[in-house]
Amino acid sequence: MDNVLALYNYFSRIPLEDLPGVALQMLPGALLGIGLAFVVLFLREFIVGRMKARTERTHTHPVLTIWAKRIAESVKTWFVWLAGLQVAVQTMPYMALVDGPMRRLFMLGVFLQLGLMAVHALSEWNRETARELRVKEPARVAMMASMVRVGYVFIWLVVFILLLNNYGVNVSALVAGLGVGGIAVAFALQNxxxxxxxxxxxxxxxxxxxxxxxxxxxxxxxxxxxxxxxxxxxxxxxxxxxxxxxxxxxxxxxxYRTLGQRRVVFNIKVGYETPAAKLAKIPPMIITILEKMDDVRVDRVHLQSLTDFGPQYEAVFYVEKPDYSRMMDVTQQMYLEMFTAFEKEGIAFAVPVQKNVGELAAHQKMDTEMPKNRREANAVKTATVKATAKPKAKTALAKPPRGKAAKGRK
Structure with a gap:
C-alpha cells in the first residue's frame, strides 16, 4: 500500500504538460501486456474448440486429447490478465515502486493456477478411469473417488507450503512440525x-x-x-x-469367483458280509451312475481301505459348473441312485455296531457258574456259613448231688 501511495505521489508531481510524454513512454508496455493476454485467451479457446471438434468427429476419447482440453480449460481468465499486467509493469517505465508488490501478487496467481491445473488433471484422470471401471468394477470407482479427494488435499497443501516459502516464510520449522505431528497422528490412528x-x-x-x-x-x-x-x-x-x-x-x-469346477470326494462303506464278487462290482456301478449325469466328469473310484465297520470305497468326480446348488443336486441324485442299485444287488451298507469281547466273556462265565436252582443256591449258602462260623466255647455245669449228701444239705 505504501508503494502505491508513493507511486501516486510521484505521478502527482509531474507537470501536466509532461503527462502526454510519460503516457507515450508507458504505452508500448501496456499494449504488450494487453496484446499478450488477448493472444493467450485466443489460443485457449482455439485449443479447446479443436479438441472438442476432434472428439465429436471421431467419437473417441483419446487420453492426451482429453487432458490437453482439460488443462487448457483450467487456465483461468483472471490469471491471463494478471500475467498481462505483470508483463506491462515489467516493461513500462516509472513502475519500479510497484514491482515488488506486483511480483508477489503474480506469484500468488501462479501457484493458484498451478494448483487448479493439477486438480483438473487429477479429476480428468479419475473420470477416464471411472468410465472404464464403472461397468466391470463399480467398487473401484468409489475407492478411486476417495483417493482423488485425498490427492486434492495433498495438492493444495503443497501449494500452500510453496507459497509461504516464496513469501519469505521459513517453512522448514513448519515442515518439521508437520512431521512430528504426523508421527503423533500416525500412532494415534495406526489402526x-x-x-x-x-x-x-x-x-x-x-x-x-x-x-x-x-x-x-x-x-x-x-x-x-x-x-x-x-x-x-x-x-x-x-x-x-x-x-x-x-x-x-x-x-x-x-x-470362489474363479472357480471353474468343483471337486467332490465321498466315501461309502459296505458290510463285511458282502461277497467278494459283489465287492468287485461296486466301482463300475458307481462310475456308471456318475457318467449318466450331466455336468459330471468322473476321476476315479477305488476300494480304499478295510475299516472297523467294513470295506470303504472312495470316489472322486468333478462338477463342471461352479454353482454350489448344482453340486448338491448331483450329489443327491448320485446317492439316491446308489441306494437303488445296491438294493437290487443285495449289497448292504456298513452299520457301525461294536461289541466288547472282554465284557461278553465275563457275563458268559458268570452265567455258567450260577447254581441251577434255588435249593442248590441255599445249600451252597449254608455250607459257606458253616465253613466260616467259629465254634462256641463250652460252659461247665455243676451236677446235682446224689444220695445222703443231698439229703444232709436239705
Missing part, C-alpha cells in the same frame, strides 16, 4: 491408517471385487461394498458382515 492402506491394496491388487463370493476365516459371503476402512459381506443366511480391511488382509481369503 485407521492400516485399514486405509489396506483398502488401497485391495483396490490395486484386486484379491476380490464386488460380487465375488469369498471366505475369510470363519466368515463367508458375497462382497457388497469395499470401503476405505471396511468391507461388507452378505452372508448366506442374509445378515451383513462388516470386516475391517486390515483384518481381512491378515487372514487367508478364499475367492
Amino acid at each position: 485407521v491408517l492400516k485399514d486405509i492402506f489396506s483398502s488401497f491394496s485391495i483396490v490395486f491388487d484386486k484379491p476380490f471385487v464386488v460380487g465375488d463370493f469369498i471366505a475369510a476365516g470363519d466368515f463367508m459371503g458375497t462382497v457388497e461394498e469395499i470401503g476405505i476402512k471396511t468391507t461388507r459381506l452378505r452372508s448366506l443366511s442374509g445378515e451383513q458382515i462388516v470386516i475391517s480391511n486390515g483384518d481381512l488382509l491378515e487372514t487367508r481369503v478364499r475367492n
Whole structure:
C-alpha cells in the first residue's frame, strides 16, 4: 500500500504538460501486456474448440486429447490478465515502486493456477478411469473417488507450503512440525491408517471385487461394498458382515469367483458280509451312475481301505459348473441312485455296531457258574456259613448231688 501511495505521489508531481510524454513512454508496455493476454485467451479457446471438434468427429476419447482440453480449460481468465499486467509493469517505465508488490501478487496467481491445473488433471484422470471401471468394477470407482479427494488435499497443501516459502516464510520449522505431528497422528490412528492402506491394496491388487463370493476365516459371503476402512459381506443366511480391511488382509481369503469346477470326494462303506464278487462290482456301478449325469466328469473310484465297520470305497468326480446348488443336486441324485442299485444287488451298507469281547466273556462265565436252582443256591449258602462260623466255647455245669449228701444239705 505504501508503494502505491508513493507511486501516486510521484505521478502527482509531474507537470501536466509532461503527462502526454510519460503516457507515450508507458504505452508500448501496456499494449504488450494487453496484446499478450488477448493472444493467450485466443489460443485457449482455439485449443479447446479443436479438441472438442476432434472428439465429436471421431467419437473417441483419446487420453492426451482429453487432458490437453482439460488443462487448457483450467487456465483461468483472471490469471491471463494478471500475467498481462505483470508483463506491462515489467516493461513500462516509472513502475519500479510497484514491482515488488506486483511480483508477489503474480506469484500468488501462479501457484493458484498451478494448483487448479493439477486438480483438473487429477479429476480428468479419475473420470477416464471411472468410465472404464464403472461397468466391470463399480467398487473401484468409489475407492478411486476417495483417493482423488485425498490427492486434492495433498495438492493444495503443497501449494500452500510453496507459497509461504516464496513469501519469505521459513517453512522448514513448519515442515518439521508437520512431521512430528504426523508421527503423533500416525500412532494415534495406526489402526485407521492400516485399514486405509489396506483398502488401497485391495483396490490395486484386486484379491476380490464386488460380487465375488469369498471366505475369510470363519466368515463367508458375497462382497457388497469395499470401503476405505471396511468391507461388507452378505452372508448366506442374509445378515451383513462388516470386516475391517486390515483384518481381512491378515487372514487367508478364499475367492470362489474363479472357480471353474468343483471337486467332490465321498466315501461309502459296505458290510463285511458282502461277497467278494459283489465287492468287485461296486466301482463300475458307481462310475456308471456318475457318467449318466450331466455336468459330471468322473476321476476315479477305488476300494480304499478295510475299516472297523467294513470295506470303504472312495470316489472322486468333478462338477463342471461352479454353482454350489448344482453340486448338491448331483450329489443327491448320485446317492439316491446308489441306494437303488445296491438294493437290487443285495449289497448292504456298513452299520457301525461294536461289541466288547472282554465284557461278553465275563457275563458268559458268570452265567455258567450260577447254581441251577434255588435249593442248590441255599445249600451252597449254608455250607459257606458253616465253613466260616467259629465254634462256641463250652460252659461247665455243676451236677446235682446224689444220695445222703443231698439229703444232709436239705
